[in-house]
Amino acid sequence: MCGIVGYVGSKDALPIVLAGLKRLEYRGYDSYGFCVLNGKPFLFKQIGKISENSDNFDHVKGNVAISHTRWATTGEVTKENAHPHSDCKEEIFVVHNGIVENYKELKNNLIGEGHVFKSETDTEVIAHLIEKYFSGNLEEAVKKALKEIRGTYGLAVISTGDPEKIVVARMSSPLIIGVGVDEFLVASDPSAIITHTRQIINLDDGEIAVLKKAGFSIFKEEKESQKQIETIDWDIEQAEKGGYDHFMLKEIMEEPNTIEDAIRGRLILEDGNVKLGGLFQVEEKLRGINNLLLIGCGTAHYACAVGEYMLEDYASIAGETDIGSEFRYRKPIVNKNTAAIFVSQSGETADTLAAMREMKEKGILTLGITNVVGSSQARETDAGVYTRSGPEIAVASTKAFIGQLATLAMLTVYLGRQREMSVVTGKRIVSELVNLPNLAREILGHREEIKNIAEKYKKYRDFWFIGRKYNYPVALEGALKLKEVSYVHAEGTAGGELKHGPLALIDENCPTIAICPSDSVYEKMIANIEEVKARKGKVIALATEGNEEIKNIADDVIYIPKTLEMLTPLLSAIPLHLFAYYMAAVLGRNIDKPKNLAKSVTVE
Ligand code: F6R
Numbered sequence: 001m002c003g004i005v006g007y008v009g010s011k012d013a014l015p016i017v018l019a020g021l022k023r024l025e026y027r028g029y030d031s032y033g034f035c036v037l038n039g040k041p042f043l044f045k046q047i048g049k050i051s052e053n054s055d056n057f058d059h060v061k062g063n064v065a066i067s068h069t070r071w072a073t074t075g076e077v078t079k080e081n082a083h084p085h086s087d088c089k090e091e092i093f094v095v096h097n098g099i100v101e102n103y104k105e106l107k108n109n110l111i112g113e114g115h116v117f118k119s120e121t122d123t124e125v126i127a128h129l130i131e132k133y134f135s136g137n138l139e140e141a142v143k144k145a146l147k148e149i150r151g152t153y154g155l156a157v158i159s160t161g162d163p164e165k166i167v168v169a170r171m172s173s174p175l176i177i178g179v180g181v182d183e184f185l186v187a188s189d190p191s192a193i194i195t196h197t198r199q200i201i202n203l204d205d206g207e208i209a210v211l212k213k214a215g216f217s218i219f220k221e222e223k224e225s226q227k228q229i230e231t232i233d234w235d236i237e238q239a240e241k242g243g244y245d246h247f248m249l250k251e252i253m254e255e256p257n258t259i260e261d262a263i264r265g266r267l268i269l270e271d272g273n274v275k276l277g278g279l280f281q282v283e284e285k286l287r288g289i290n291n292l293l294l295i296g297c298g299t300a301h302y303a304c305a306v307g308e309y310m311l312e313d314y315a316s317i318a319g320e321t322d323i324g325s326e327f328r329y330r331k332p333i334v335n336k337n338t339a340a341i342f343v344s345q346s347g348e349t350a351d352t353l354a355a356m357r358e359m360k361e362k363g364i365l366t367l368g369i370t371n372v373v374g375s376s377q378a379r380e381t382d383a384g385v386y387t388r389s390g391p392e393i394a395v396a397s398t399k400a401f402i403g404q405l406a407t408l409a410m411l412t413v414y415l416g417r418q419r420e421m422s423v424v425t426g427k428r429i430v431s432e433l434v435n436l437p438n439l440a441r442e443i444l445g446h447r448e449e450i451k452n453i454a455e456k457y458k459k460y461r462d463f464w465f466i467g468r469k470y471n472y473p474v475a476l477e478g479a480l481k482l483k484e485v486s487y488v489h490a491e492g493t494a495g496g497e498l499k500h501g502p503l504a505l506i507d508e509n510c511p512t513i514a515i516c517p518s519d520s521v522y523e524k525m526i527a528n529i530e531e532v533k534a535r536k537g538k539v540i541a542l543a544t545e546g547n548e549e550i551k552n553i554a555d556d557v558i559y560i561p562k563t564l565e566m567l568t569p570l571l572s573a574i575p576l577h578l579f580a581y582y583m584a585a586v587l588g589r590n591i592d593k594p595k596n597l598a599k600s601v602t603v604e
Contacts, residue, residue: 005068009213021050088116246585248584293364295352307341324349348372365382
């Protein structure tokens with residue numbers, strides 16, 4: 001989620017790494033920093049954007065540097081929390097992308113051993129652990145430190161005690177080495193180094209590399225790895241999009257990782273429970289809550305609606321969902337057992353914020369599910385959970401929706417286990433959450449089929465989306481996404497509502513996308529599909545793998561893997577996101593920036 005750039009060679013390192021950092025800025029990072037070695041270290045950190053910096057760094061010379069742009073996950077957006085992080089003596093410097101799951105425990109131990117911490121970040125424990133093990137050889141100390149870390153990392157480390165090198169390591173967080181002549185770069189993203197070199201090596205999980213001016217070596221578990229140098233043939237624009245044509249597709253392809261990032265370190269498998277650090281301080285208050293208001297706008301509102309079903313089914317809590325712009329002008333009936341949860345990717349949506357402030361005014365406990373750390377919503381709610389979905393650039397929200405659903409599922413387990421949910425049920429849900437990323441990857445593996453369906457249906461100008469129960473809000477999300485990016489008219493309805501009006505519009509010119517996984521409302525959905533077929537409407541069914549009978553009724557079928565009913569939205573939304581994307585692509589729309597829309601709606 002953060003950006004890393006490092007350089008070692010014979011040139012001045014700083015201009016090279018700063019140019020790389022600037023190229024990463026399109027993702028909207030919140031702070032940055034760098035460290036250059038030249039005898040003494042030169043460390044600099046700042047809030048904001050590197051491109052807005054007016055300091056002159058011409059005097060900062062040195063052939064070894066690491067730098068970082070931060071997208072906050074652990075710890076607010078402050079200068080202290082910006083990277084690089086250092087040890088007690090300011091001799092070891094670390095930039096890190098990822099999450100150290102066990103950082104609290106490690107931090108307590110290190111404090112007990114006399115280490116002094118300067119930031120709230122998980123990354124700083126890595127610097128102190130390396131300090132603990134350092135005795136002249138940086139890579140040896142990094143290896144020992146990493147043995148104690150649980151979580152994910154892409155990291156680059158330098159030290160005044162072993163100054164001619166950068167040590168880099170990767171575990172589930174992308175990192176590449178740029179290969180030049182007597183110089184090497186490290187970056188989290190090819191776009192940061194592509195103008196400097198196109199020769200790259202992709203590091204694999206568990207690998208540690210040592211980069212020096214004279215050469216590099218890569219190790220995995222003490223054995224040297226033989227790696228291929230690859231040549232990148234993308235242009236800079238493609239590189240920013242990870243090789244995809246649009247950010248929207250890149251972000252849809254990240255949806256499995258979004259689930260992984262949301263659940264990382266938060267599931268307690270043996271207890272069938274979850275731990276949500278951001279709710280710790282309100283844990284006791286939450287025990288007394290029996291009515292939860294769920295408020296958001298657009299896609300975030302649909303996530304709320306899925307959350308309402310989850311909470312009712314599994315947490316014995318009455319949920320009530322509304323959109324921010326309506327809720328803020330209502331007179332909701334609340335009491336001391338009511339809490340309100342606000343869901344927002346940006347944490348800056350004016351209508352959601354206004355509704356939240358209204359609830360605060362009434363003394364109601366306010367919670368937030370937010371992606372952007374340090375956003376207004378995150379700061380003003382009493383407590384909350386970050387979705388950790390990373391920067392979302394495309395205006396249409398895709399991976400953030402999946403992150404919100406994963407977070408709501410965890411919240412359901414958390415509140416459910418405080419109430420009547422058994423350990424067996426809790427275990428079933430959390431273990432399925434662990435499986436979900438791979439199931440999501442299976443769907444993405446079939447994206448060509450969805451592309452072909454979009455091609456087949458590109459001439460239609462009206463679509464209907466139907467679903468029931470958990471997949472009713474997903475039908476709304478599918479319709480919103482389609483109209484938003486492809487400008488094709490689409491409406492979402494509960495399956496049971498078709499006969500109360502919409503059927504009047506169904507004919508051979510208006511196809512229906514029916515979300516009908518094999519769940520508790522499957523038979524009812526089949527009845528709805530038959531209603532559509534009886535009016536000559538075409539049907540694209542989203543069904544559970546192995547359901548062959550659906551092929552006899554539907555014109556086209558998109559399969560999704562089987563999962564728990566409450567978690568199906570996390571899978572069924574993926575093909576709908578892809579369908580909207582491919583329809584927009586085939587119609588030649590401005591996919592990442594649809595007309596008339598803004599990413600963050602900060603006005604009423
Ligand atoms: C739809 C979309 C919008 C947002 C809505 C709320 O694709 O992007 O409907 O979901 O504007 O935004 P956040 O989540 O930032 O509050």
